[in-house]
Amino acid sequence: MNEAVRTSLMGRALDHVPHMRALGISFRGIEDGWVELEMAYSPDLVAYPDSGVIANGAIFALMDSTAGIAVVAGLRQSMPIATIDMRLDYLHPPAPFERLIGRAQCYKYTRSMAFVRGLAYQDSIDHPVANMVGSFVLPGAS
Amino acid sequence: MTTLEWANELRRSGRGERIESLPYAVMLGVIADHDGSDFKLIMPYRESLIGSPGRLHGGAIAGLLELAALSTLVLALPEDEPLPEIKPVTVTVDFMREGGMRDTFAAATITRLGRRIANLRAVAWQYDYSRPIAAANLNIVLARAAT
Numbered sequence: 060m061n062e063a064v065r066t067s068l069m070g071r072a073l074d075h076v077p078h079m080r081a082l083g084i085s086f087r088g089i090e091d092g093w094v095e096l097e098m099a100y101s102p103d104l105v106a107y108p109d110s111g112v113i114a115n116g117a118i119f120a121l122m123d124s125t126a127g128i129a130v131v132a133g134l135r136q137s138m139p140i141a142t143i144d145m146r147l148d149y150l151h152p153p154a155p156f157e158r159l160i161g162r163a164q165c166y167k168y169t170r171s172m173a174f175v176r177g178l179a180y181q182d183s184i185d186h187p188v189a190n191m192v193g194s195f196v197l198p199g200a201s
Numbered sequence: 202m203t204t205l206e207w208a209n210e211l212r213r214s215g216r217g218e219r220i221e222s223l224p225y226a227v228m229l230g231v232i233a234d235h236d237g238s239d240f241k242l243i244m245p246y247r248e249s250l251i252g253s254p255g256r257l258h259g260g261a262i263a264g265l266l267e268l269a270a271l272s273t274l275v276l277a278l279p280e281d282e283p284l285p286e287i288k289p290v291t292v293t294v295d296f297m298r299e300g301g302m303r304d305t306f307a308a309a310t311i312t313r314l315g316r317r318i319a320n321l322r323a324v325a326w327q328y329d330y331s332r333p334i335a336a337a338n339l340n341i342v343l344a345r346a347a348t
Contacts, residue, residue, distance in 0.1 A: 076251070076252060076253070076258070077248050077249050077250070077251040077252075078249060078250055078251055078252050078257075078258035078260065078261055079252075079258075080249070081228065081249035081250075082260075102224060103224050103225070103227070103228045104224065104225055104228065105224045105225060106223060106224075106225055107223060107224075108222060108223070108224060113225075114223075114224075114225035114264070115267055115289055115292070116225055116229075116260070116263060116264025116265075116267045116268065117225055117260075117264065119260055119263040119264060119267070119292065119294070120258060120259075120260020120261060120263065120264060121260070122260075123258070123259045123260040123263065124252075124258075124260060139253070141296065141299065142259045142294075142296045143295070143296060144293060144294060144295045144296065145259075145263070145293070145294050145296075146291065146292065146293040146294075147291070147292050147293075148290065148291050149288070149289055149290055149291075149292070152288075
């Protein structure tokens with residue numbers, strides 16, 4: 060499957076996930092195993108009224124979504140996966156009233172596991188808002 | 202409103218009613234539980250929390266855990282001191298069971314409350330506290346104004 064087709068399929072699949080729709084998350088693209096999702100700025104996602112700063116919890120949800128798609132993107136066949144654990148280091152507060160981009164790569168698959176790394180950023184990946192590591196369990200493992 | 206203003210309001214209101222004034226908490230539908238002696242949060246089931254068929258999105262559960270930890274921390278800080286700025290720095294969430302299409306509860310305990318760092322553990326459950334669906338470890342920096 061070429062990347063343009065895959066991008067279009069991914070984008071349509073995300074629209075059907077209620078929580079992603081609620082967060083305003085859309086698919087940006089995939090390149091060399093790195094998946095990018097975008098979470099549009101919305102006053103509904105702000106931590107404190109009028110601050111314009113997106114809540115950490117929403118950033119966590121963006122990264123969990125991005126990581127999950129990075130895992131699925133690298134599998135030969137579609138299968139349900141589940142997050143085992145995920146850690147976010149919040150490096151600095153996001154700039155107010157701006158969108159966030161989640162970027163993640165699955166860097167290791169075993170028969171039962173997938174290991175993911177990534178970051179959240181706004182303007183430049185050299186200036187990330189948060190760093191992420193996570194692990195997922197694949198079906199067949201217990 | 203800043204973290205500090207919200208935290209001050211939360212402390213004044215005493216039992217976390219003010220969680221309902223936070224936009225992200227409203228988006229999740231999180232409310233504070235007023236029953237019993239222990240402070241906990243409830244995230245009533247709603248369709249917008251779904252991440253995959255029949256399951257809550259892990260990010261929504263993580264958001265609930267973080268809100269439980271932050272409110273528990275604010276309520277525990279000494280009342281005779283100015284509130285510090287509260288900044289979560291590392292948050293690790295373990296997902297243990299899938300979150301089903303029903304109400305989710307969360308409560309947090311403070312492992313250690315220091316001058317500069319607070320360590321908290323938050324747990325989320327649906328049927329029974331002893332059967333958690335997820336738990337979070339949060340390390341939070343308390344930034345105090347220079348005196």
